[in-house]
Amino acid sequence: MNMNITPPGLAHSGKARRRNRPETVEVGLSYAGDASQAVAEATANLSPPAACFMLVFVPDHLDPRDVAAEFASQLPQTTIFGCSTAGQITSQGYENSALFVIAFPKKHFRCSSALFKPLKPISIEKTANQARTLSTRFRPTANWKRVALVFADGLSKQEDLLVSALEAGLGNVPVFGGSAGHGLAFDETFVLHGGEAHTNAGLLLLLETDLDFCGLGFDHFVPTSTRMVVTRAVPEERLVLEINGAPAAREYARCVGRSIDELSPKIFAENPVLVRNGNSWHVRAIQQVEEGGGLWFLSAIDDGLVLTLGQGTEILSMLDSGLGQASTSGREPDFILGFDCFLRKLEIELNGLVDDASQILKKHNVLGFNTYGEQHLGVHVNQTFVGVAFYPPVSGGGLD
Template sequence: MTAVRDLESNPAEAVAIAVSYQEDPERAVDEIAARIGDTDASFVLMFIPHRMDRGALQTALTRMLPATAIFGCTTAGQITPRGYEGSAMVAMAFRRAHFRVASTLIKPIRPVHIADVVTQTERLAARFPATPGRRRLALIFADGLSKQEDILVAALEAGLKDIPVFGGSAGDGLEFNETFVLHNGAFYKDAALLLMLETDLNFRGLGFHHFMPTEKRMVVTRAIPDERLVLEINGSPAGHEYARLVGVPADQLSPIIFAENPVLVRSGNTYHVRAIQQMRQDGGLTFLSAIDDGLLLTLGRGKEIIRTLDAGLTVRDDADEAPDMILGFDCFLRKLEIEHKGLEHEASDRFRAHRVVGFNTYGEQHLGVHVNQTFVGIAFFRPRRESPL
């Protein structure tokens, strides 16, 4: 049997990774700094447990990593080199030899001013000219409770033009109170962090979910789009009509029912997931992405989530090499479904085998579209070496 080439036994070449399970922010940063402090890093990405004291963490970062450009966000869970975690602080130091970065903080984003975002994005791209022989991509981390990611990512797509955009919405566990992005070591809410990267590495974007459309259709007949709130489906109270189509009593609707029975929106030949966040007391359904009057929805049915995960993460470069590391943005509802089915160990095994590090999100951004219940990622391949003469 071939041994798993995981990140703990065989670290990534282009990115140094450190994980701390300390609850105290100062001790956590001390551990992180001890492991990546000597890395000549262009920048560090940090994925933060939602309950960690942000003020103490910000102070510790300033004191222990004063000269390091630090970005990231709060999360609904983490993916470490060992797989799924719930209270780990993850740090990824992107080596200067392989990465260059420019950043901008977009604040406020409630509401998004499209023209301003396009202008800000174009300015960032203009002061970050391309280097011959290198490739560029963008990462976006947004307040996951802003309800603005759909408009935001469309504006970014317009401003960045041919530069691909990937990202995840910041999380707050399963509490949905407030989420934060981390820009230059400081926390902000009602904000989005845009990073433009340039790298000499080959990379490949990933995006997949495990749902198929059923024959059960529904039409949004009354909604408040700005709130991502659906009040009526098929002319009936939204929660009750959704429960009827799923086949459960309305009073039994729960996050796991929503996770296992999402609604899908068709765009061409592709179905995107529109995840339900919760049912309100008045029977309305709040969603995690854009919704509108007259929108045609299809009830989704899941395929084998572990097999789909394994297949989606199995990528190769032109030289038939596996990735050095995959940066992953995985919807919290996927993790919820996996845990409910008792499959967390199998999922973690797949993440470990495919060298995935990242976090659980409140939404994912993939090539100009904000989606839910989807895994979005970037597979970075090992640095190319010159062939000996």
């Protein structure tokens, strides 16, 4: 079970307060099945001229290419970023069919961006240099702070290398983000940049803000005594062929007390494997069974890697307490930009806990999407909630 909070360095305190809606960003959504109508509805009550940029999270029933084209047509002067998703986290909690838009105002945010395409194959040195150049050319504003957001093709299998390269290039700028999804289809994912939807691409947003913020990341698993060793793998494909010298799917099924035929996203979500990194444990989520009896993973794997079977704790209490860690010095976040793994949402759905989880997300003002993987301070992880909590502005803050 990981609980990582990046200290916000808050210099101001005030009376704790809860809001139904954030005061520093605007939100809009639509459930329309047509991209043109969905974009029009989702942005109808927003203020495009006041926006530094908009983040757009696309549901799986809309084609991201159509959505990107409609934003370019309907709001040609507005900068749009975003991605396809495996679910959305709106002001109502978990959703599956909402085109969700968050408008970040110029008053509190500045940004610069870079698109890495093609993402596969990735050059770590070139990517780090591009990030370093972006940061250098993005002139700082006095007394404002920086945070980086990354959105990547969730099927590229390059996120581990991408986030490591970005961290190297950006130095002390913290990096958070999520991998784009497409429901549970695992066929094609997109990031939105420059009026288009791109596959096999990664998107870096370098944000500058006068708002205090802190990063957070947590899961709800603890290690058990069951160990497994990867004895044959194809690392570049995140494919494990053998565990403990036996066919991977068969051996994993044995370890969790199931047959191969019973293996499913539900079983993978409830029985993750963990990898130890110092004093922390990170989930290496299994995506699905390969036709030949191997296992496709959603994070980096390699020959000789020791996997530890994880055991879940109470997911809702961990969600509430994990999000509650963002309340610091008597201040509640104005909103939390959240990147929540689709496997966490799947577990919640299969256990009939969506309404309860949504109430917790609403209480903590979480806005974001469900991912195929999460980026947390230079590490690509799975089955984890990663977020950035932004705090209300202090008196006199913002740019006029």
